[in-house]
Amino acid sequence: MTQTKPTTDRSRLLALVVLCAQTLMIVLDQTIVNVALPSIRDDLGFSQSGLAWVINAYGIAFGGLLLLTGRLGDLVGRRKVFLAGMLLFTAASLVCGLAWNAEVLVAARFLQGVGGATSSAVVLGMIVGLFPEPGARAKAIGAFSFVQAAGGSIGSVAGGLLTQAVSWHWIFLINLPIGIIAAGMSLRVLEDDRGIGLRNGADVFGAILVTAGLMLGVYTIVEVDGHGWGSAHTLGFGGAAVVLLIAFVVRQATARNPLLPLRIFASRILSGANVVLALLVAAMFGFQFLVVLYMRQVLAYSAEQTGFAMLPVALAIAVVSLGLSARATARFGERPVLLTGLALITAGVVVLARVPVDGHYVTDLLPGLLPMGIGFGLAMPALMALGMSDARPEDAGLASGLFNTTQQVGGAVGLSVLAVLAATRSDRLAASEPLPSALAAGFHLAFWIAAALVAAGGVGAVVFLRPRAGRSE
Known part of the structure; x- marks a missing residue:
């Protein structure tokens, strides 16, 4: 290019x-x-x-x-x-x-x-x-x-x-x-x-297939809350989205000038980085939504209090990603920095998975939120740099779009799955326990699952993001 x-x-x-x-x-x-x-x-x-x-x-x-x-x-x-x-x-x-x-x-x-x-x-x-x-x-x-x-x-x-x-x-x-x-x-x-x-x-036909498939897939995900994962609506539209995306892949394998050259997935590092990103954002998007609901519904924070309560996360991300991350990457390499960040995020979510019904911000929430902010500030720059490092110059825009697509779709799936699981457990317990306790139990389940997703991302990073022979970390 x-x-x-x-x-x-x-x-x-x-x-x-x-x-x-x-x-x-x-x-x-x-x-x-x-x-x-x-x-x-x-x-x-x-x-x-x-x-x-x-x-x-x-x-x-x-x-x-x-x-x-x-x-x-x-x-x-x-x-x-x-x-x-x-x-x-x-x-x-x-x-x-x-x-x-x-x-x-x-x-x-x-x-x-x-x-x-x-x-x-x-x-x-x-x-x-x-x-x-x-x-x-x-x-x-x-x-x-x-x-x-x-x-x-x-x-x-x-x-x-x-x-x-x-x-x-x-x-x-x-x-x-x-x-x-x-x-x-x-x-x-x-x-x-x-x-x-x-x-x-x-490839005009390929463009129509992938755009229709992705839009239909995102529509299916955002409507899950109203219809349920096992409903005819979700299964029908979700199935149609899968068919369109499979047809797109087949088209790209046979088209003379494919919109998405499948060679891009031959890169183990780029493909692996997208897998890790999907797991990470699935956990983080859902977690951020649910921790806000915990503050609002269980701790009775106002909208402004909740917004300010999340600011330390943003500040931790700022300090790390704008300063420490680049220096750590230069000294230790992207992969060790990524794994450290994922470990910190996992630890932070585990802390929040144990937060009590009458939790206090400084003693119960902040000790979990800060490691998550620090970990995210380390993990995301390292993950993006790793993934983009293996993209050809003429495919940089495509690789960028692929990362953004993974982030959006992975985040939407994670949010829907974690929200549904939290609501299902809360509804089941609401008949026998006070509402705040039932809500907190639902959030705890979702947080444990979010921690497992981030940990799975760490395993994926170890397996897929190994440096090539002759290439240093």
């Missing part, structure tokens, strides 16, 4: 700032909306079931298009795809902020998901291209990982403050100045690239 890279440290730093600003805006938008949902429901007249589509419309578009848009970045140029996604996301945010009824908001949220996927899918590939040196790349990926991980906590706090201080409209309108500035700066600091050309990967 032909690309002219910024040559000075200052220009590369500015480019990284732009890419991280976009990432922060997208991650914030995925969490900032949650706090404002009651106000949105009251103002626009959503039904309780319809309100879920404020979240689901975004998630379906975002998760379904990441793989396609990541490959498009390789074909037509990553800056073009990034800028197009930024502009669409910003325009859709304006429509969301001005939405006058429920239908308009849901449609605009879908467009936001399209724009978010289009811009996000190529970011990691662009960072790898900007920072080819291992040390500089580790620091850049550390900054990117921090923004991804900490944005959720920041979004929870910002959503509550904006909704209370002004109105829910501003959780969307705040994206306008950020998006416009970031898009303008991207034209100045992100050098244009020509891509390898559509003729080298313009």
Whole structure:
């Protein structure tokens, strides 16, 4: 892939700032909306079931298009795809902020998901291209990982403050100045690239299959809570998604110019990193959702108290991923740093799996949250650097989109599975125990399973992410 890279440290730093600003805006938008949902429901007249589509419309578009848009970045140029996604996301945010009824908001949220996927899918590939040196790349990926991980906590706090201080409209309108500035700066600091050309990967039928399969799969997952895992709805739509994705794989094996060259999976390191990532985010996405519910439903924290209670996690991730992670990786290598991070996360979740009904923040929650933040700050940059290190330059956008797809789908599956298991156990105990005790028991089960998933990720890292012969850690 032909690309002219910024040559000075200052220009590369500015480019990284732009890419991280976009990432922060997208991650914030995925969490900032949650706090404002009651106000949105009251103002626009959503039904309780319809309100879920404020979240689901975004998630379906975002998760379904990441793989396609990541490959498009390789074909037509990553800056073009990034800028197009930024502009669409910003325009859709304006429509969301001005939405006058429920239908308009849901449609605009879908467009936001399209724009978010289009811009996000190529970011990691662009960072790898900007920072080819291992040390500089580790620091850049550390900054990117921090923004991804900490944005959720920041979004929870910002959503509550904006909704209370002004109105829910501003959780969307705040994206306008950020998006416009970031898009303008991207034209100045992100050098244009020509891509390898559509003729080298313009598999239209394959694009339809994978987009439909992923969207249908994400739709099935987000609707599990309302229908159940064994329902005809879940099995029917889930089965259709699997059929479409199998058909896509068959198509890629036979197409002259495949959208997703299957050679990318020949890399044991890249494939293994995606397996480990799926297990890690399945545990972390579900855990973050459930620990917030524990604070709200069992400890009776307010939305603002809960948001601030999660801030130490974001701060720990910041300190580690922006400083310690790169130095540790340079000294010990990605794999030992990854394994250390996964061990800390597992230990933190085990601590929280034993939190009592009348738990105290400083003595019961914080000792579990801090190791998780430190571990995540170590694990994510190391895992991303490992996975991207084995991708060909012409496949960097595809590998980036694949990582993002794994993160979105793995997180959605983990959230659904852990939430259903927690609710099932709580419902079974509610008839014989006080509600707080029943709820806490459900959360404990989910936390133990989350710890097992992270531990399984550690086993996967040991098995799949062994360095090649002749390559040091």
